[in-house]
Each structure stands twice: as C-alpha cells, then as structure tokens.
Amino acid sequence: MSDTRTLLIIDDCAEDRRIYRRYLLKDPHQSYQILEADSAKDALALCQKILCDVILLDFNLPDMTGLEILDHLTQQISDTNAPVIMLTGQGDEAVAVQAMKKGVQDYLVKQHLKPDVLQLAVRNVIQHSQLQSVLTKTKERQRLIIQQAELLAQTQAALINEQKLNAFKSQIIATVSYEYRTPLSSILTAASTLKQYGEKLDECKQQKFLQIIEHKARYMAKLVDDLLVFNQFELNKAQFKPQPLNLYHFFSGLIEEQQEKLSDSHHFVYEISGNYKGFWGDGRLLRQIFVNLMSNAIKFSPDGGSIQFHLIGGESQVIFDIKDEGIGIPIREQKNLFQPFCRGSNVDAIPGTGLGLAIAKICVELHGGDITLESQMGKGTRVIVTLPKRSSI
Structure with missing residues (x-):
C-alpha cells in the first residue's frame, strides 16, 4: 500500500461526509488521513494550518458556494496546490464549466457516486497533481540548465577566442x-x-x-x-561612446578620489601642460584606465615615495604619464603584464587580481591609443598612455 494522503472533505451534510469517508477508507490502493469541515470558514482555517493532498468540495455550503471557496483558497492560501474535486447534488453543466475554469480537477454528481468512482477520481487527481509537480520541477530545472548552458556557452565562446x-x-x-x-x-x-x-x-x-x-x-x-x-x-560587449571631455575637470575629480588612498608617506605631484582641449573620449573607459593605473602606483608603493601624474596635450593627441617609486617589476615579466591575471613575482602579500593593466590596455585600444610600461626593480614603474584627440575607430 502506498503512503498515506491527507484528504479534506468540505460538506455541510454529515451523512454525505460519512459516505465519502467510508468509500475512501475501503480503497485497496491508497490510504488516507481524512479531515472534515462543515463550513467554508472552518475549511479555510484548516487549509491554512494543514497542507492537504486533495480536497472534496461540496458546491453548496451554508456560508458560501464552492466556487467562492475556490477563490478564497487561491487568494488567501497562495501556496496551496491541493487538487480539488467538486461535488454537487445535481448535474449542472454550466457549474461544471465554471468550476473547471477555476482550476477544479474533477466534477462529480452525488446521486451517481459509487465507491469505485470516488476512489478512482481521488487517485487520479492525486496522480495528476504529482505528475504536474514533477513536470513543473523538471521544466524549472530545464530552464535553469538552459540559462546556465547559455551563460557557459557565452563565456566559453569568449575564452575560446x-x-x-x-x-x-x-x-x-x-x-x-x-x-x-x-x-x-x-x-x-x-x-x-x-x-x-x-x-x-x-x-x-x-x-x-x-x-x-x-x-x-x-x-x-x-x-x-x-x-x-x-x-x-x-564577450565583446564593451561599447566606445566618445564625447567632448574637459580633461582638466575630469582628471581633477578623479585625482581627488585617489588622493584619499594616499598615506602620509606618499608625495603626490599633478602637472598639466600643452593643449589638452578638444579631446573626445569615453569617460567611462577613461576612468577605468586612470583608476587602475593610479591604484597600482599607490598600491605598489607600500613604503611611500613620489607619485607623479603628468597630463600633456598636443595638437592631435594627449599623453598621460604616471610614475611611482615603488617596488618595480622584474624585467623578464614586464612583457606579460598586460595579460589577464598576470602579476609580478615580487608583489608578495600586496592584494590584487592581475586584471588592472589588462583592463587599462583594452580601454586604451578602444580609444585607438597606445600604452607602454617601463620599470626597474626597487626603483618604481612608469606607464605612458597616448590617446588621439579624435579616435578614428
């Protein structure tokens, strides 16, 4: 015999409830724990406390109709998925259609009800509910698998390139x-x-x-x-959206942010020269370049020292030059530093992902510019970024 199912009979007629109980307890294929309610109020209260596997619902109750109870079950007990079998004293096709539209799984007429009919109807709606639950879970798993597969495919495509x-x-x-x-x-x-x-x-x-x-x-x-x-x-989703930028105001704001990260042992120098006006660039990408390079200059100068930022304007291009007096980078490792996740072997416990220079390089290239690096162990690092005032990309 299979596991016991909780069944709720909602009917104001005690004799009808007794008959349903007797019929169902004789079912050789399924055992039940049977609850009873003789009013809509008591039924709704029971449904809020106990999770039922199936509900036998009389169409006519003293305080409301079965259809009204269905509405309350949907509105007040949103997590109930119990299938409902509607019972009525007389066959009414219109009522049956209304009940089915509201989610009733089956519709039985009392005067034609026999033990095997009721037993089979209840077993069928339980099985249907189980299958529906499995189907819903399967569809959800498939949806999640598809989402994960799509995300993985996107990531793989980018990495395979x-x-x-x-x-x-x-x-x-x-x-x-x-x-x-x-x-x-x-x-x-x-x-x-x-x-x-x-x-x-x-x-x-x-x-x-x-x-x-x-x-x-x-x-x-x-x-x-x-x-x-x-x-x-x-994933090639980065977009280059150039617009006129006042480099003086742009870098002044960013430098103010970065200065908050400086220690008392750092000495910061900010210089501007030449014609820096007339520059068109993507402020979002330019910020990525500058913040990553400045963060590196500060982070890899743990003992302090001078950090210099020079903005030099020309007729057709601008150059910004960032120089620190930090730990420097081993010569043999410098050619790989613009690769993702690449870090100098001498960084020790200084935190970082090895993505800063890679991100900066991509942003520079989107501007149609160039980035170069020179460094000496124990003497610091200098990074020079050259950007055209009007990118042809």
Missing part, C-alpha cells in the same frame, strides 16, 4: 578564492569583535574595526567589478 579557456577558468576560481579569503577573514574577525566586545570598546577602536570592514568590503567589491568589466570585454 583567446585559446585559454581552461587556464582562464582555473585562474578565475583561484584568484577569487585567494583574494576573497584574506579580506573576508578580516571582515568576519572585525564584525565578530564588534558583536562580542563592542560595548567594552571605546569609540576610537570601534571606528577602527568599522574602517577595516569598510576597506575590505570595498576591495572585494572592486574585485567583482574588475571581473565583470573584464568579462564584458571578453
């Missing part, structure tokens, strides 16, 4: 896993300390822990942003 699919996927996983572990650990430690000892810490220490959380969260958000941006480039 670079002929680095497997290495690229492995590097993404390794980078995210590694780069998230340390800041996440710091966030959890700071949050746990504040939770357990917050009331005992003075305001200065509380602020210190909050700053740790904020700083590490910003770093993790930047990591996600870099991955999303680079993925857009890999």
Whole structure:
C-alpha cells in the first residue's frame, strides 16, 4: 500500500461526509488521513494550518458556494496546490464549466457516486497533481540548465577566442578564492569583535574595526567589478561612446578620489601642460584606465615615495604619464603584464587580481591609443598612455 494522503472533505451534510469517508477508507490502493469541515470558514482555517493532498468540495455550503471557496483558497492560501474535486447534488453543466475554469480537477454528481468512482477520481487527481509537480520541477530545472548552458556557452565562446579557456577558468576560481579569503577573514574577525566586545570598546577602536570592514568590503567589491568589466570585454560587449571631455575637470575629480588612498608617506605631484582641449573620449573607459593605473602606483608603493601624474596635450593627441617609486617589476615579466591575471613575482602579500593593466590596455585600444610600461626593480614603474584627440575607430 502506498503512503498515506491527507484528504479534506468540505460538506455541510454529515451523512454525505460519512459516505465519502467510508468509500475512501475501503480503497485497496491508497490510504488516507481524512479531515472534515462543515463550513467554508472552518475549511479555510484548516487549509491554512494543514497542507492537504486533495480536497472534496461540496458546491453548496451554508456560508458560501464552492466556487467562492475556490477563490478564497487561491487568494488567501497562495501556496496551496491541493487538487480539488467538486461535488454537487445535481448535474449542472454550466457549474461544471465554471468550476473547471477555476482550476477544479474533477466534477462529480452525488446521486451517481459509487465507491469505485470516488476512489478512482481521488487517485487520479492525486496522480495528476504529482505528475504536474514533477513536470513543473523538471521544466524549472530545464530552464535553469538552459540559462546556465547559455551563460557557459557565452563565456566559453569568449575564452575560446583567446585559446585559454581552461587556464582562464582555473585562474578565475583561484584568484577569487585567494583574494576573497584574506579580506573576508578580516571582515568576519572585525564584525565578530564588534558583536562580542563592542560595548567594552571605546569609540576610537570601534571606528577602527568599522574602517577595516569598510576597506575590505570595498576591495572585494572592486574585485567583482574588475571581473565583470573584464568579462564584458571578453564577450565583446564593451561599447566606445566618445564625447567632448574637459580633461582638466575630469582628471581633477578623479585625482581627488585617489588622493584619499594616499598615506602620509606618499608625495603626490599633478602637472598639466600643452593643449589638452578638444579631446573626445569615453569617460567611462577613461576612468577605468586612470583608476587602475593610479591604484597600482599607490598600491605598489607600500613604503611611500613620489607619485607623479603628468597630463600633456598636443595638437592631435594627449599623453598621460604616471610614475611611482615603488617596488618595480622584474624585467623578464614586464612583457606579460598586460595579460589577464598576470602579476609580478615580487608583489608578495600586496592584494590584487592581475586584471588592472589588462583592463587599462583594452580601454586604451578602444580609444585607438597606445600604452607602454617601463620599470626597474626597487626603483618604481612608469606607464605612458597616448590617446588621439579624435579616435578614428
């Protein structure tokens, strides 16, 4: 015998309920736990408390019709999927049509009801409900599989173009896993300390822990942003939308943002010369270039020193030159630094994804420009970006 099903009989006639109960308990193929309600109010209250597998519903009840109960079941108990069999004392085709439109699974006339008819009807709607549930879950799984397959296909197509699919996927996983572990650990430690000892810490220490959380969260958000941006480039979804830009105002605002990241040991120099007017560029892409290069200059100068940014304007092009006095880059590794996930072997514990220069290079190329790098170990790095004032791309 199969597992027990919960069945609710909604009928104001005690004799009818007794008959249905007797018929169903004699079913050799299915066992039931049978609940009863003699009014719509009691029935709806039961449905809110107990999940039923099937409902036998009388069309005529003292407080409302079966069709009205169906509406309440749909509106008030949104998570119920119990199939409903409508029962009526007389056959009425119009009522049957209305009931079916509202989702009733079957419609039976009481005076023609026999044990085997009721037993079969209930078993059928239970089986139909099971099949419908399986079908719904299967369709949902298929939809998710299709979505995942489409996303995977897009990613694979982009990576195959670079002929680095497997290495690229492995590097993404390794980078995210590694780069998230340390800041996440710091966030959890700071949050746990504040939770357990917050009331005992003075305001200065509380602020210190909050700053740790904020700083590490910003770093993790930047990591996600870099991955999303680079993925857009890999899928060829990046668009170049040039417009007139006032470079003085543009870079002044960005430099103000970056200066907040400088330590007391850094000395920042900002110089503008030449004719920088008449430049057309994509501000969103230009920001990616500048922020990544400036962030690198600050990050890879952990002991401070001078960071210089020069904007030089010419008749047909502009150059911006960023120079730091940081750790530098080994000569043998410099030719690969514009490749994704490539980092110098001397970065030690300095966090990063190895995507900054790759993103900057793509943004420069979208402008029709050029980017070059020169560096010496222990003496710093210089990056020069040359952009045409009016791109021909």
